[in-house]
Structures are given as structure tokens and as C-alpha cells.
Amino acid sequence: MQDKKPLGFIGKSVSGSWDSGTIAWNLCSRSTFGGSDEEVFKFAKDAFRSNVSIVVNCAGLLNEQTWKLCIQVNLIGSTIIARTAIEQFGKHNGGAGGCVILIGSVAGMSAAPHWPVYSASKHGVIGLTRGFGSPRQFKHHGIRFNCLSPAYVDTPMTKNKDAFLFKEDFTDSRELAKLALPPADVAAQIVKLTEDENQNGDVVVISTSRGVEKVEFPPMPLY
Ligand SMILES: NC(=O)C1=CN([C@@H]2O[C@H](COP(=O)(O)OP(=O)(O)OC[C@H]3O[C@@H](n4cnc5c(N)ncnc54)[C@H](O)[C@@H]3O)[C@@H](O)[C@H]2O)C=CC1
Ligand SMILES: CCCCC/C=C\C=C\C(=O)C/C=C\C/C=C\CCCC(=O)O
DSSP states (O other), X not given: OOTTOOSOOSSTTTGGGSOSOOHHHHHHHHHHHSSOHHHHHHHHHHHHTTTOOEEEEOOOOOOSTTHHHHHIIIIIHHHHHHHHHHHHHOGGGTOOOEEEEEXXXXXXXXXXXTOHHHHHHHHHHHHXXXXXXXXXXXXXXXXXXXXXXXXXXXXXXXXXXXXXXXXXXXXXXXXXXXXSBOHHHHHHHHHHHHHOTTOOSOEEEEETTTEEEEOOOOOOOOO
């Protein structure tokens, strides 16, 4: 993307507000609905040509009934975007580096009885972020990877109870809806993450109850 201006955000509500490109949307669509991996990567290469340096992948699906599709969109789609960004604008390939923002969820860090597969896919998105955003990777490709993980956001995703398990538990979601974040708050935080050169490999949670928090992961024993 040129001059730090995003080519496009995912989602019908905002897609008209930016220039015409919708790279991540096209990538996820193609990875989900059409073509081989080779074709998807070829499309991505063409789309990422010429000075792209910021990519935000917001496309996502919560549906425990179509759980394979959920993994395909959330985890495989994010993986294709991450890998293609590295290949296309990584410094190791003569590119200028840049930044990739993946959208996770607090469900990527908590037990989620009503959407376990969605939760697993978002745990995976966090793993991608931390691995590709590690100092060793950054030294190689010069691309910052960060993950913004929202709690409930007031979007169409939260209205489709048929997508959840035990949907009878959601008899009255109006109180919860009042506590959901406005999408604009999430968008503002995405922009901040693209701008802050000090953030890399980070998972940032945003919620109505606690605001914006960087997640601290415990050090793990390797043996
Ligand atoms: N709404 C919420 O409470 C939360 C949402 N999120 C995440 O935020 C992101 C945005 O979700 P929402 O706007 O809430 O949901 P949404 O359902 O309103 O929007 C999701 C968007 O993803 C696109 N999409 C889905 N499958 C696709 C595919 N195969 N190819 C291309 N595009 C596809 C849809 O067209 C839609 O525009 C997702 O990654 C979601 O997992 C994270 C935490 C909370
Ligand atoms: C009727 C209200 C529920 C709407 C939920 C819809 C979308 C959620 C998207 C997320 O990414 C999850 C956000 C926050 C909660 C995460 C985990 C809490 C435990 C979930 C569970 O009960 O299974």
C-alpha cells in the first residue's frame, strides 16, 4: 500500500470508504472458494506487486456448523496472507519490509464452549503472529506482525446464533450487545498498530471492560 493508506478493509460496512483494492478479501475468498493453492498465491503475488507494505486481514467466520470452512477462512486464509506478504515485500527478497495485522479474538486465548473450532482457529492466528513476528523472523524479512484480538464487537457476526453450539444459552443477547465494542474503536487500534514501529510479534486485546492491553505470555520451557 502506498503512503500508508490502506487499500481496503474487509466488510461491507466500510469497503466503500477506501480505494478499490480488497486484497485480503480476495485472498480469503479465493483460498476458500476457488482455485488451487498455486492459483491463490499467484493472485496474491499480482495483488501485492508495487509498493504494498501494510496488510490487514480482517476476514473471518464463526460457524461451528461449517467448521472446516471456519478453519479455512480464519487460519488458512491468515497463513496465505502472512506467507505471501513475506515473499512479496520481505527485505530478504529485496522488498522494503512493512507490517501485517491479523485479527484474532479473545476466543483465541480462552476456552470457548459455544465455538470451540472458531476458538482453535484464532489460537492459530495468534501462533502465526508470534512466530512470524519473532526477532529471528524480523531480522530475515523486516515485516512486523501483530494481532489485534477483540472481545465482542457490534457486527453481524454476533447476531447469528445458529452458528453457535448450545444456542439456547443465548436467549437474550441484548445486554451483551450493549457492552460490545463499536467497530470504529477496533479500526482505530488497527491503525495504531500499523504506525507503532516498536510493536512486533504482539497480541493486543481490546475490550469494552478493560480497554487496550498487550498480552504478556509466560516463558515456556523448551525441554
Ligand atoms: N464481532 C466480534 O465480536 C468479533 C470479531 N472478531 C473478528 O473480527 C473479524 C471481523 O469480523 P466481524 O466484522 O465481526 O464479522 P462479520 O461476519 O460481520 O464480517 C466478517 C467479514 O469476513 C468476510 N469473509 C468471511 N468469509 C470470507 C471468505 N471466505 N472470503 C472473504 N471474505 C470472507 C465476510 O464477507 C465479512 O465481510 C473476524 O476475523 C472475526 O473473527 C474478533 C473478535 C470479536
Ligand atoms: C449473542 C452474543 C454472542 C455473540 C458472539 C459472537 C461472536 C464472537 C466473536 C468472537 O471472536 C468472540 C468474542 C468474545 C468472546 C470469546 C470467548 C468467550 C467464551 C465464548 C463461549 O461462550 O463459548
